Amino acid sequence: MLRVAKEDLRLGMFIQSLEGSWFDHPFWKSKFLLEETDDLRALQSSDVEAVWIDKDRSLAEAIAHLSAPTPAPAPRPDPLAVETPVAEAAPAAPASPAADPPRPRRVSTVREYQSAQQVLTDCKAAVTELFGRIGSGDAGAIEDAAPIVNGIAESVDRNPDALITLTRIRSLDEYSYLHSVAVSALMINLARQLGLPHEYVRQAGTAGLFMDVGKGFLPPDLLRKTGPYAAEDWAEMRRHPQLGADAVRSSGELSKIVVDVCLHHHERYDGSGYPHGLKGDEISLFARMAALCDTYDAIASVRPHRPAAGAAEAVAELYRQKGQFDENLLTSFIKSIGIYPVGSLVRLESRRLGCVSAQRRDQLTRPVVRIFYSIPDRAHLPVHELDLAQVPEPDRIVAREEPHRWGLPDWDKFALTLLEGQKARRAA
Numbered sequence: 001m002l003r004v005a006k007e008d009l010r011l012g013m014f015i016q017s018l019e020g021s022w023f024d025h026p027f028w029k030s031k032f033l034l035e036e037t038d039d040l041r042a043l044q045s046s047d048v049e050a051v052w053i054d055k056d057r058s059l060a061e062a063i064a065h066l067s068a069p070t071p072a073p074a075p076r077p078d079p080l081a082v083e084t085p086v087a088e089a090a091p092a093a094p095a096s097p098a099a100d101p102p103r104p105r106r107v108s109t110v111r112e113y114q115s116a117q118q119v120l121t122d123c124k125a126a127v128t129e130l131f132g133r134i135g136s137g138d139a140g141a142i143e144d145a146a147p148i149v150n151g152i153a154e155s156v157d158r159n160p161d162a163l164i165t166l167t168r169i170r171s172l173d174e175y176s177y178l179h180s181v182a183v184s185a186l187m188i189n190l191a192r193q194l195g196l197p198h199e200y201v202r203q204a205g206t207a208g209l210f211m212d213v214g215k216g217f218l219p220p221d222l223l224r225k226t227g228p229y230a231a232e233d234w235a236e237m238r239r240h241p242q243l244g245a246d247a248v249r250s251s252g253e254l255s256k257i258v259v260d261v262c263l264h265h266h267e268r269y270d271g272s273g274y275p276h277g278l279k280g281d282e283i284s285l286f287a288r289m290a291a292l293c294d295t296y297d298a299i300a301s302v303r304p305h306r307p308a309a310g311a312a313e314a315v316a317e318l319y320r321q322k323g324q325f326d327e328n329l330l331t332s333f334i335k336s337i338g339i340y341p342v343g344s345l346v347r348l349e350s351r352r353l354g355c356v357s358a359q360r361r362d363q364l365t366r367p368v369v370r371i372f373y374s375i376p377d378r379a380h381l382p383v384h385e386l387d388l389a390q391v392p393e394p395d396r397i398v399a400r401e402e403p404h405r406w407g408l409p410d411w412d413k414f415a416l417t418l419l420e421g422q423k424a425r426r427a428a
Contacts, residue, residue, distance in 0.1 A: 002066065004051050006044050011035060012062030014054040018043075033057070112155065112162035113420050119151045120166055120181065127177040127209070134247055135216040149205045152181060153188050160189040161342035161359060165419070168300055168311065168343065168412050179297055184208035186293035186337070187286075190329075193336035200257075204286060207261035211290055214244025214262065238274050241266055257286050265290035268324040288326045292318065292333045295325075310411065311341035312356075312400035339364045343415045345401045345408070351375040353401065354386065355418045363389050365397065370418050373406070383418060 001016060013034045034040055043051065055063060126148050133141035155163045167182035187208035191201040215223060222236055229237065245263035264278065264287035271279035273291070283291075300314035309317065315334060322330055338359040340346055346354055346369060354369035366388040374381050386394060403411030 002053050002055050002063070004053055004066065006046070006048055006051055008066065009034065009040055009043060009051060010062040010065070011037070011040055012059030013051075014057035016052045016054045018048050018051055034062075112159035113166070115158070116155050116163040116166050119155045119163060120178070122151060123148055123181045124177060127180055131177065131180075131213055131216045134210075134213055137250075145206060145209060149184065149202060149209060152184050152209075153202060153205050156185050156188045156192070160185065160192075160336070164189070164337065164341070165311075165343045165416070167297070179301065180209050180212060182297045182301070183211055183290065183293045186297060187289055189336045190289050190293060190333055193332050203255055203257045204289065207258045207286055207290060208293060210244070210248055210258055211261050211265050211294065212240065212244065213247060214240035214242065217243040217247070238266075241275050257284075260284050261286050261290045263287075265294055267291065269326050270323050272324060283326075285329075288329055289333075292325055292329060295321075296333070296337075310344055310400065310403060311337075312339070312344035312346070313402070315339060315341065316400070335361060335364070338367060340367055340397060340400065342367075343412065343419065345403050345406070345411060345415070346397045347375070347399045347401050348386075348395045349398050350395050352381070352395075353406065355415045357385060357419055360389050366393070367397075369397075372418060 004013070011034055015032055015034055034043075053063070130141045130145055130148075152163065163185050164182065167178050167185065184205045185208075187204040188201055191204040196204065218236060218240055222233060225233065241263050245259050248262050249259045261284075263275070264283055267273035267276065267278040267283045267287060268291065269280060269283065269288065271277055296314050296318055299309050299317050300311050315337070318325065318330060318333070338356075338361065340356045342356050342359060344356040346356060348354060348369070348371070352371050352375065353373040354371045356367045357370045358368035360366055360368070368385060368387050368389075370383055370385050372381055372383050373379070388395060388397065403409065403414075408414055
């Protein structure tokens with residue numbers, strides 16, 4: 001490792017970690033090859049004090065100007081480094097770990113919708129059956145979940161936006177089991193973003209799927225209640241983490257990671273959560289991941305007591321509540337789904353409305369947008385696709401928009417028609 005002043009940074013250096021108040025720009029990667037001039041300029045003009053680079057992973061010409069460094073103290077721990085979860089006694093890594101299996105070839109969001117829809121169709125019946133079997137003490141249900149998690153993971157690997165977007169299109173009576181599928185997909189996507197090994201990615205997905213299984217032991221009337229919860233209602237609802245953990249633990253089939261996520265996904269980084277009021281690193285990595293994924297999907301989904309927020313608004317709400325979450329994980333989560341997730345309604349500087357149709361995770365503020373409405377003309381436009389990462393920049397997002405403001409109360413379904421329609425005309 002070499003400690004380099006930000007003025008000495010060059011394209012081709014591999015950034016290992018940053019020193020100083022870098023979180024003011026929450027969308028940087030923690031470990032990456034410095035390839036973009038914009039990233040170089042942003043680092044050099046930031047409050048970062050110095051940068052640790054990995055000499056062996058940097059291009060030789062990028063570090064040729066550096067003189068041999070004097071011995072320096074060990075770098076601070078990488079803020080996004082993946083640690084062994086507190087509540088999980090992880091097995092020791094083998095001396096020569098096997099390579100992760102090859103991931104499916106990445107496909108476009110539109111191409112993946114049909115496959116993702118089939119995954120959801122399969123999941124609807126299967127997850128409902130599995131939860132019912134767990135509630136009746138059938139331990140074999142846990143093992144039978146493996147094909148479901150594999151199907152979710154394969155869809156996420158091909159294109160995470162398709163399945164994650166489709167899970168938001170749900171009715172109230174579908175909330176419980178599609179919430180489980182959505183959280184599973186979000187957990188897999190975040191685990192991939194963090195660079196976790198294949199086995200931990202699958203365990204993250206399984207944990208997300210079974211996270212709320214304890215709600216199956218609560219009175220159905222409580223889960224369907226549309227009005228405010230009384231104190232006794234909250235007390236009953238807050239039993240579900242323990243009920244779920246007990247049910248999963250008794251099966252003997254799942255790892256401690258899954259049990260821990262069932263028990264601790266409502267813990268909060270500032271100590272305000274339940275059931276044990278854990279704080280900071282007392283909460284395992286996977287439970288901290290689940291807290292983010294669970295909260296995001298709950299905000300973005302229709303609930304008995306409130307309408308759904310838009311996907312972009314759900315991201316903004318997470319950031320407003322960031323004291324409750326691990327800030328480093330929050331950064332990675334936002335990278336994994338985008339500042340403006342697919343399906344977001346956005347307003348452009350050109351005073352047009354569009355639906356985000358594809359992400360550029362290296363340029364989070366410049367997604368691909370399907371334009372459909374002119375604000376000055378108060379008229380729908382022929383749907384066409386605009387890549388905001390084009391050079392020179394053709395337009396830019398100035399705001400996320402509330403669909404109700406534009407007479408689009410059923411926005412998610414309308415957005416899906418835009419996203420699933422015939423290939424949009426590419427803007428000239």
